[in-house]
Amino acid sequence: MNADPVSNDILLDVRNLSISVENRDEIPPLVRNVSFHLNRGEIVGIVGESGSGKTLTSLAVSRLLPQGLSMSADRIDFDGHDLVGGSDRELRTVLGTNLAMVFQDPMQSLNPARKIGAQMIETVREHRGLSKKEARALAIRSLEDVHITEPAKRLKQYPHELSGGMRQRTMIAMGLMGEPSLILADEPTTALDVTVQAQVMQLLCDLNDRKGSAVLLISHNISLLSEVCDRIIVMFRGEIVEDLTTAKLLAGPDHPYTQGLIRAVPDLNTDRGVDLVTIEDGQFDVEREMNHA
């Protein structure tokens, strides 16, 4: 692959990212030498099981790592800005507008005691210096963009008055107000019903089409990723084991862990007569590791 970091096509370029627990040298790094990139307008997935480092990687990119963890990287360039060496001021502006984040549980990201409108308007006024009126108009347009009905009424509601799917779409709408070049979504539909998941996925794909925002979609569900992503990055225990196009994934991945991930999950066509393939290779066996821990 010809990944030229100065090319205009590269939106996010991560080189040799490692994440460790501070002051605990005996604990091996949680994420080790992870390098990947995202092109403008691309939809890329990161798949992995618990503890694979997929969430920490995304938190490091958005500079939201929890206290007690430290990161090092040769480079994290996002939309022409240096996220490793840049000033705090630069980081705030870039991450506050060009990057939209969506997490699994929107109730944790929304303030339960404040109306939707106040939260949406506050963010965009802070980052883009709009007047209250302009910000409100933008909030309404943004809610319309994510197909929320009666947007003016929603602004006056509290988060608990919306359904889970609506809250997740509201989070996406908040992110859209900054006209992001990247939407970073970490398990955005894991807590949602399948029919609602379908709506949120449809929305992310539409936004990618209409607005050209790239999407970095993190999930444990490789089938879900294979439906929407151009490329899929497979993580296991803090490392990238494979970075492959979806076409290659469907044709047959090279790495045994990726093969195992695909075959371990039943789908509607799985043969009921045979056992599911488990990931038997000792090297990639989460459960066996626990047994000997």
Place this chain on the structure above:
Amino acid sequence: MLELENVEVTYPGPPPFTAVKGINLSVPTGSTVGLVGESGSGKSSIARAAIGLTPVTKGRITLDGQDVTNPKGKSLRYLRGRAQLVFQDPHASLNPRMEIAMAVQEAVSVATGKRLNSRECADAALDLLDKVGVPKAAMRRYPHQLSGGQLQRVSIARALALEPSLMILDEVTASLDVSVQARILNLLRQLQRELDVSMLYISHDLSVIRYLADHVYVMRHGEMVEAGTADQVFDAPQQEYTQALLSAVPTLGGSRWRSRHDLVAG
């Protein structure tokens, strides 16, 4: 085996809420019945009602012909001796201060009454843990020292201690990693083959239900939308809602949400 006739579950308010609106469901002996639905469909209320954890406000539940609607005293003992429920979160169902071998031994001892001494109960517990694939090294540990998949195996072993003729499994793999889920599903298939146990498998995951169940019920908002053999429901769904549910399930290499699909061969 298990029969629910016109069962209604209403939780007292205010305002009262009817979670299950008069449904019929039956689990024939030796079969696995899948109950699928989205959140709020009432599937867990049915699980709890069937085992006597949630009061039934109307209708009748029988197990092998014996009335076990709102069981107490003798009918409760009858029910609990024959039907066991395994929940989604094993951390919540196991005592954090009890070694897992002890947790299973306790169940064995309850199940066998005074027939076995404690030595024999302990041996039986170890056999059960071995059967569900918990390694020897893990048996003397406490719940927090085991992975979610291991704990779910312990919960299953504990249920098996009662030698139930019916197991109700409510979202037992929902919080597990996919590689661990595969093993639990294989274990359940093994139990289907080796033991004469009927299963009511409750899940939001249609693929898992498709893989395990002989008969399928689809619920929505407390009502039964569709029921039939697995082949009928999955291959020729009659109801619009079932069709919508099935078409929303992600599949490897589907591309229903992308208008432009410009995959380049890798």
